[in-house]
Amino acid sequence: MEKNHIFILVICRQQAYNYxxxxxxxxxxxxxxxxxxxxxxxxxxxxxxxxxxETEQALAVGLCERIGIDGRLNHTPADGEKVVINKDMPDHxxxxxxxxxxxxxxxxxxxxxxxxxxxxxxRLVHGGEKFxxxxxxxxxxxxxxxxxxxxxxxxxxxxxxxxxxxxxIMPGVPNIGVFDTAFHQTMGPVAYMYGLPHExxxxxxxxxxxxHGTSHSFVSKRAIEMLKLDPDNSKVIVCHLxxxxxxxxxxxxxxxxxxxxxTPMEGLVMGxxxxxxxxxxxxxxxxxxxxxxxxxxxxxxxxxxxYGLSGGVSSDFRDLDAASxxxxxxxxxxxxxxxxxxxxxxxxxxxxxxxxDAIIFTAGLGENNAVVRGQILEHFxxxxxxxxxxxxxxxxxxxxxxxxxxxxxxxxxPTNEELAIARETVALLG
Numbered sequence: 001m002e003k004n005h006i007f008i009l010v011i012c013r014q015q016a017y018n019y020x021x022x023x024x025x026x027x028x029x030x031x032x033x034x035x036x037x038x039x040x041x042x043x044x045x046x047x048x049x050x051x052x053x054e055t056e057q058a059l060a061v062g063l064c065e066r067i068g069i070d071g072r073l074n075h076t077p078a079d080g081e082k083v084v085i086n087k088d089m090p091d092h093x094x095x096x097x098x099x100x101x102x103x104x105x106x107x108x109x110x111x112x113x114x115x116x117x118x119x120x121x122x123r124l125v126h127g128g129e130k131f132x133x134x135x136x137x138x139x140x141x142x143x144x145x146x147x148x149x150x151x152x153x154x155x156x157x158x159x160x161x162x163x164x165x166x167x168x169i170m171p172g173v174p175n176i177g178v179f180d181t182a183f184h185q186t187m188g189p190v191a192y193m194y195g196l197p198h199e200x201x202x203x204x205x206x207x208x209x210x211x212h213g214t215s216h217s218f219v220s221k222r223a224i225e226m227l228k229l230d231p232d233n234s235k236v237i238v239c240h241l242x243x244x245x246x247x248x249x250x251x252x253x254x255x256x257x258x259x260x261x262x263t264p265m266e267g268l269v270m271g272x273x274x275x276x277x278x279x280x281x282x283x284x285x286x287x288x289x290x291x292x293x294x295x296x297x298x299x300x301x302x303x304x305x306x307y308g309l310s311g312g313v314s315s316d317f318r319d320l321d322a323a324s325x326x327x328x329x330x331x332x333x334x335x336x337x338x339x340x341x342x343x344x345x346x347x348x349x350x351x352x353x354x355x356x357d358a359i360i361f362t363a364g365l366g367e368n369n370a371v372v373r374g375q376i377l378e379h380f381x382x383x384x385x386x387x388x389x390x391x392x393x394x395x396x397x398x399x400x401x402x403x404x405x406x407x408x409x410x411x412x413x414p415t416n417e418e419l420a421i422a423r424e425t426v427a428l429l430g
Contacts, residue, residue: 034429035059035116036422037103039096040123041162043154044068046095050103050110050117051422058418059110060103064095071095075102083108092158093165100169119174120166121425123214123417124159126152127179128205134182134424137163137175145177151209151262176425183217184210186254191352194262208266210248210258212240212363218420219362219413220250226398227358227409235353237346239376240415241366243271243315247342249349257352259345265301268345269338271315274304276341309334317365317372339375346376350383356408359385361401362415368395373412383407 034053039046046064051057062075071089076082083102089095103109103117111117122137128148135141142160149156163175192208193201200206216238223229223236236250245268248258259267269275286296307315311330313323317338323331350356361373370392377387384407391401394412402410 034118034426035111036119036121036425037117037166038121038123038418038421038425039162039166040418041092041158043158046092046099046162047418048099049418049422051419053118053422053426056419056422061418062099062102064089064099067092067095071098073098073102075099075108077108077110080108091165092161093168096162096165096169114170117170117173119176119425119429120170121176121178121421122159122163122166123180123421124177125155125180125211126209127177127181128209129185129207131177131179132182132185134176134178134428136428137177141177151205174429176421176428178214178421178424180211180213181209183213184248184255184258187257191257206262208258208261210246210255211260211264212244212246212248213255214417214420214424215240215362215415216246216248216250216255216258218417219360219415220248220253222398222413223358223360223411224253226411226413227400229357235356235358237349237353237356237359239342239346239359239361239366240363241268241342241361241369241372242363243365244273245270245338245342245363245365247345247349249352251353257349268341269309269334270305272302272305272307274300274308306334306338309337317369321369321371335372336375339372340379342372343376343379347379358409358411361410361412367397367412367414370394373401377410380408385410 036051036053038049038051044067046067049061050059052059058078060075060077062073065072067089068091071087073085073087074082075085085098087098089098100114103111104113124145126148127145128151130144130148142163145156145160166173166175187208194206194208196206219238220236224231224234231253234252238248238250240246244264246258246260247268249256261267265273267275282296285291286293305315306320309330310320310323313328313331314320317335320331320335324335346359361367365372373392374387377385386403386406387410388401388403391399394401396414398413400409400411402408
């Protein structure tokens, strides 16, 4: 006897077609080979990957640049060569249409039709206190993210442009939001509160939020797996080091502290961001330079960090290393300041967790710069941390770089934020 299945779907303030499309895919038997399009929208750029959820392999990766200016699409199929398409991209919807056209192109595409895309995972930067996990995006979620726009005015609006464009072009395909801030929501008030009047937190939500959460989540979980740590009894410090850098203390799989604050400017000295400093400097510079608050914020965000410390040599550590080797003392100092600040944060997080099992380096700088890793770890000889100099030459590969007798394991683990977003998407729809 055939069984009849009756489903009653009640949706309140919800884009019904998202769920209808999802359930169609679910019961059509397509879930086992889900293909997830991962999108990361910036103000004038769009990064993407199409990922096979079963194999976790990227079928294609790409980047749309100069959106709103002229437009360039860089598209690379997994088994093909990079294709560059120069074409006007007046807005993100046009950019996403170009991405979808590239994915189904007869010559360099990787799928036959758009119906093969089962879901879209979006990187959303700031969820404030509203979101502690990934969500299926609907009108209510979009409204809540928009309320967080003042906390990330350069990022959130651009992220939502990508969401709306996908909704317009691919109705019926679920859109999933994965927040940079969500993984850090396990921090307690002792870690996230600032020494300001409490009413500023109550009225304006002024507190530490942290960023790069998708990367910190991915890498900390991989560290526990790779090093065979007990997930319920582990202390891992993740150093996400790149042009934007942050560190997190992850105890038993949950963040207890992280270096970035209410915005990504707090914490380490970065590529062009100043990191921690005396806030009175803002007033002092405004008076002495005759500049507005907005002008000073531009300096702190875009003209400072190792770029500013090096006298404008570069925000790229490869250039700084080259300049240091040529005798440029400012470039050398910039790298040393970065390493010193990083070591201080690591030390403070060892104290916060009352110990550490593993220190992990990730992201562009953390994965590839042996000099910086070595300078940082020089500060922990007192703990019995010893670096394997040969192993530390690794670039962009997963590897333990401490010696077998080191009291703390140190490793390089490449991050994969796009795969992390795809995993979150599949888990939420599963």
